[in-house]
Amino acid sequence: MEITTKKFKSCDLVVVNGRIDSSTAPQLTETLEGITDDGRYKIVLDMSDLEYMSSAGFRALLSSQRVCKRYNRGEIVLANVPERVKEALELAGFTELFKNFNDAIEAVGNF
Amino acid sequence: MRKSTFEANFHNLDDIRDFVGEAARQLGFSEKEIYSIQLAADEASTNIIEHAYAGIDNGTIEIDCSIADDELKIVMRDNGRAFDPSSVPEPNVKADLSERKIGGLGMYLMRKLMDEVFYESLPEGWNILTMIKRKGAAG
Numbered sequence: 001m002e003i004t005t006k007k008f009k010s011c012d013l014v015v016v017n018g019r020i021d022s023s024t025a026p027q028l029t030e031t032l033e034g035i036t037d038d039g040r041y042k043i044v045l046d047m048s049d050l051e052y053m054s055s056a057g058f059r060a061l062l063s064s065q066r067v068c069k070r071y072n073r074g075e076i077v078l079a080n081v082p083e084r085v086k087e088a089l090e091l092a093g094f095t096e097l098f099k100n101f102n103d104a105i106e107a108v109g110n111f
Numbered sequence: 112m113r114k115s116t117f118e119a120n121f122h123n124l125d126d127i128r129d130f131v132g133e134a135a136r137q138l139g140f141s142e143k144e145i146y147s148i149q150l151a152a153d154e155a156s157t158n159i160i161e162h163a164y165a166g167i168d169n170g171t172i173e174i175d176c177s178i179a180d181d182e183l184k185i186v187m188r189d190n191g192r193a194f195d196p197s198s199v200p201e202p203n204v205k206a207d208l209s210e211r212k213i214g215g216l217g218m219y220l221m222r223k224l225m226d227e228v229f230y231e232s233l234p235e236g237w238n239i240l241t242m243i244k245r246k247g248a249a250g
Contacts, residue, residue: 019125021121021124021153021157022124022153022157022161023122023124023125052128052146052149052150054150054153054157054217055157055213055217055220058213058216059213059216062208062213065208066208066209084142084146087143088150091204091220091223092202092204092220093202093203093204093206093211097207097208097211
């Protein structure tokens with residue numbers, strides 16, 4: 001799995017390529033923590049190249065969402081969520097915890 | 112029936128998903144069903160690695176995939192700690208962000224994605240998890 005990040009004025013864009021499972025979720029956590037440790041709490045997670053995500057990924061997202069939303073300082077939003085991942089997020093009741101956008105540009109524009 | 116043994120390590124999740132995916136594809140499940148089966152197998156394996164073998168090195172997971180009629184049966188065997196599924200509370204999937212707990216999510220997903228999930232802990236020390244998915248049933 002590869003993760004790339006890009007800093008915009010209004011937010012950080014995180015692009016994940018590949019599969020997030022118990023083996024790779026720590027990388028996602030590390031990336032998100034790196035951003036929030038820097039005092040930045042508005043994050044777009046672009047999932048267009050994400051093939052798969054297990055509950056290990058959900059856990060990483062939940063943890064970071066809590067940090068970002070604290071004191072209303074920001075949030076993590078999702079862009080280009082693949083159909084299969086969306087179905088699993090729905091099953092787990094996660095879709096209501098994250099705003100969803102059809103593309104990254106729209107998501108970045110949200111901030 | 113296909114049988115394979117995997118070291119109980121997260122690095123093997125790719126191979127485990129491929130293994131069950133092969134069997135599911137052979138039976139002609141849809142792409143959505145194959146993804147569900149792979150996800151369930153991933154969650155099950157993760158639980159075995161994290162809980163059954165917590166603090167234990169060199170554990171293994173034996174996985175059998177068998178196909179009969181329109182049914183895929185996946186059996187996972189480990190000899191780590193015995194597990195009592197009733198001890199895991201169901202997560203509240205409607206709780207808001209601050210209340211939401213992650214614990215139990217893996218098992219919850221397994222039960223939603225597969226048609227049947229059951230556990231046995233044998234006295235000789237084997238834990239046996241069986242998951243069944245039928246072709247064409249919803250999801």
